[in-house]
Amino acid sequence: MVADIVSFAKREGIRCSARGSASGSLVAYLLGISGVDPLKHGLLFERFLNPERLDLPDIDLDFDSRRRDEVTEYVLKKYPHEAALVATVPTFRARGAIREVARAFGLSYKKIESLTNALPYLSIDKIRSVLKIFPELKENELREKHYEELLGVSEKVGGFPRYLSSHLGGVVISQGPLQDLVPVQKSAKGFPLAQYDKDDLEKLGLIKTDLLSLRMLGAISEAVEHLKMRRIDLNLETIPxxxxxxxxxxxxxxxxxxxxxxxxxxxxxxxxxxxxxxxxxxxxxxxxxxxxxxxxxxxxxxxxxxxxxxxxxxxxxxxxxxxxxxxxxxFHEQVLRIAQDLAGFSLGQADLLRRSMTEKISQEEKE
Incomplete structure (x- = not known):
């Protein structure tokens, strides 16, 4: 499926590349998904697909930002009943929560701006400590008792969903009709949008594919086109x-x-x-x-x-x-090799160790 998406992009002259751990897959390289030979560069398959992990890996694809929507349309047309964009649910953080509550309290736009403009982007539960510590917030009126109720209500609002939006590039494809599994609506661009986020979709056994846009790929394409105008034919796949x-x-x-x-x-x-x-x-x-x-x-x-x-x-x-x-x-691969050679871990176990060093893992995976 992913190879088909990449093949479409290449046929249409849309520059694309795979990123992340997919480069550790020889199959991904042979199918043309990744341009990196994992054998040549010493990359490990378990870094991509770990038999010890409960979740399935993503294959993130970058496309020329000017033409990424063409790829999205191709996928959604090829799988009209099985595919949809993945939702994301932004929640209220400090600035957003205070703005909304202040508006409900009837404060003027000018007053709301003066209260929130200098606030850093953080979760609402940290706002009181930040108001005390940050020197640049010493004059902020939120420190006054007059705004205690506003802060209190804002803290209760913090973390609540604000609205439903589409993921930057996530697309989910199911084996059967997607609407039989999740609610689906139309996105702002008219694409089908699953109302579940990536974590909820994953719990249902559905796999998300990221079709991301990268402006630099557009710049590279333009550079190659300008070289052709000078009768210089540059193939990025074969340059030394x-x-x-x-x-x-x-x-x-x-x-x-x-x-x-x-x-x-x-x-x-x-x-x-x-x-x-x-x-x-x-x-x-x-x-x-x-x-x-x-x-x-x-x-x-x-x-x-x-x-x-x-x-x-x-x-x-x-x-x-x-x-x-x-x-x-x-390198992550070095961590895996050390755990394998020094401690006798399997590469799958070694990858779990790496994950525990860099990100949160579930209790089931720890056990």
Whole structure:
């Protein structure tokens, strides 16, 4: 099914790519869903489809943002009774709850704006502590006793559903008529919309596929089209990954407009890392993420890479796993390999360990 969606996009000249753990599937690569060979890059299938997990994995697909709706229409027309967009239910957070309650209390628009404009985006249960701690909120009138009732009612409203909306790109496809399983309505664009969110659909055994839009794919398509006008035929599937001029550009940090490498922090790290091969780019992107940054993995990686610090391993078993990254853990696959080789976990169990380190898992999965 997913391969068919990707094939349609390619036939129509809509640039697309798979993201996330699907790259660990050799079948996804051979079907043309993913452009990454998992054998060549050492990716693990269990990172994608774990036999120990209760839920099924998503395959997230990115499409040229200018033409993503064409793909959505194709899916919904091919499966007219079985497919629908996935709903999302935004809930009242601090600013929204206070605004709505203040409006019900009869406060003017100007007063509501003065009360809420400076508030950070957070859940309503944290608003009182934030009003006390944040210096920029010292003059906010919500601190006064006069607004105690307004705050109290807002706290009761917080977390309640605001309205039904469609997921950014989620589409659900069932084996039979979808309306026999879930209520379906029309979205703002006229597409069928399942009234359940992704978690509720998952509990019914239905699988969500994400058809996401990515503006950078549109920019890449335009660049390729402009090159054709200059009689330069560029095939992104076959371009070499060892072009020295590309690495010179990366080392100069002139990467504004280059997907995932254009933020100030990312460019600063490029300058420090000085990439010379494709795996260095992968490491650069992986290092500039919350986990490695919070654990201060960037400093030892750079020091060891440039020979200013000796590469060491906590255990000899770790050397073949961490040699490429100078003894520093920066990839999920490394966590799985360590749990397997050092602790005797199966790769499925190792993936559950990884999930427990990075996200919440159910009690059933813990057991």
């Amino acid at each position: 990954l060892d072009d020295e001029k590309v690495y010179q550009l990366l080392r100069s940090t002139k990467t504004v407009g280059c997907f995932q490498l254009e933020s100030p922090g990312m460019r600063q790290l490029l300058g420090k890392l000085q990439p010379t091969k494709f795996s260095d780019i992968v490491a650069n992107i992986s290092l500039f993420r919350p986990g490695p940054m919070h654990a201060d993995m960037i400093t030892p990686f750079l020091e060891r890479r440039h020979g200013r610090e000796k590469v060491s391993y906590l255990h000899p078993i770790l050397e073949p796993i961490l040699k490429e990254t100078y003894g520093v853990i920066i």
